[in-house]
Amino acid sequence: MLDKIKALREEIKQLTAQTADEAEHLRIKYLSKKGIISELFNDFKTIPSEQKREVGQVINVLKNEAQEFINGLKEQFADTQVKGAGVDLTLPGTVMKLGSRHPLSLVRNEIVNIFARLGFNISEGPEIEDDFHVFTALNFPEEHPARDMQDTFFIEKDPDVLLRTHTSSVQVRVMEKTQPPIRSIFPGRVFRNEAISARAHCIFHQVEGLYIDENVSFADLKQTLLYFAKEMFGEKTQIRLRPSYFPFTEPSAEMDISCTLCGGKGCNVCKYTGWVEILGCGMVDPHVLEYSNIDSEKYTGFAFGMGIERITMLKYQIKDIRLFFENDVRFLEQFKASI
Numbered sequence: 001m002l003d004k005i006k007a008l009r010e011e012i013k014q015l016t017a018q019t020a021d022e023a024e025h026l027r028i029k030y031l032s033k034k035g036i037i038s039e040l041f042n043d044f045k046t047i048p049s050e051q052k053r054e055v056g057q058v059i060n061v062l063k064n065e066a067q068e069f070i071n072g073l074k075e076q077f078a079d080t081q082v083k084g085a086g087v088d089l090t091l092p093g094t095v096m097k098l099g100s101r102h103p104l105s106l107v108r109n110e111i112v113n114i115f116a117r118l119g120f121n122i123s124e125g126p127e128i129e130d131d132f133h134v135f136t137a138l139n140f141p142e143e144h145p146a147r148d149m150q151d152t153f154f155i156e157k158d159p160d161v162l163l164r165t166h167t168s169s170v171q172v173r174v175m176e177k178t179q180p181p182i183r184s185i186f187p188g189r190v191f192r193n194e195a196i197s198a199r200a201h202c203i204f205h206q207v208e209g210l211y212i213d214e215n216v217s218f219a220d221l222k223q224t225l226l227y228f229a230k231e232m233f234g235e236k237t238q239i240r241l242r243p244s245y246f247p248f249t250e251p252s253a254e255m256d257i258s259c260t261l262c263g264g265k266g267c268n269v270c271k272y273t274g275w276v277e278i279l280g281c282g283m284v285d286p287h288v289l290e291y292s293n294i295d296s297e298k299y300t301g302f303a304f305g306m307g308i309e310r311i312t313m314l315k316y317q318i319k320d321i322r323l324f325f326e327n328d329v330r331f332l333e334q335f336k337a338s339i
């Protein structure tokens, strides 16, 4: 028995393995429950008891040596393989995708920052509004056809509860709460009952601006909007004001900028006119000031409102407004910016 153990000790010291599998086979051959060394323990039971002490010690030494040696063989391969898990740690990791801001958020932030530099602060109002703040206080008389300019969503059967069709309702909310000077912008979501197409959606976003103080003139409005257009679309951008009509401003205008794509030469974005419309504006109608208890003898002001989708489409040459609401990552991941 002692000779057999001695021979085994020599045999084990000579073992080699080329792969982790080979090393594992050696472990099974010598050290598993039915392995050669375990068999020795079975034989051990049959030897005379006076030999047991000596033989027992040698078998234990053999077992420890074999364990250490075979583990050593296995460890050569442990660098690349986690035992049993079958995971290759040298494989490249799974890269986590970073999110990006929605293009509408990027452009809204840009608009807000431009006006912040001119001293405008931000105010917000509710999306679910009442008739007074969306229409009446803005000089839309009841039954007046101007209410049909915007197709309104009503909530349930109450004609007084509706989704705001423009952020101009926030003008009223701000004027009710604050006396001039007011210099504020209101970004927000608006709703109109319109058929969805490449150019129109029933939900979209606006940024409204309101400036009320003593001696505010149309020249102030013009210069403020010129500054905005140049900051937003580049130094070369020109503006053009066309007379228009809104019930809450007098005089009213629509503002065009020189086409961002062709620079005014004419292309299909500007329909070969060289100009694209971006916002509505005007001097706040004295009636509107009076509705909100602001002294129209003392104060004057201007207001403007623009669609964020429209500005974004012009800035990034996006052809279809529906892309903003589909949340297709192939579209969204193209907009990376630090703000």
Ligand code: PHE
Pocket: 165, 166, 167, 168, 208, 246, 249, 280, 281, 282, 303, 304, 305, 306
């Ligand atoms: N509320 C108008 C619209 O949605 C835009 C506007 C705002 C016009 C402020 C004049 C002054 O079309």
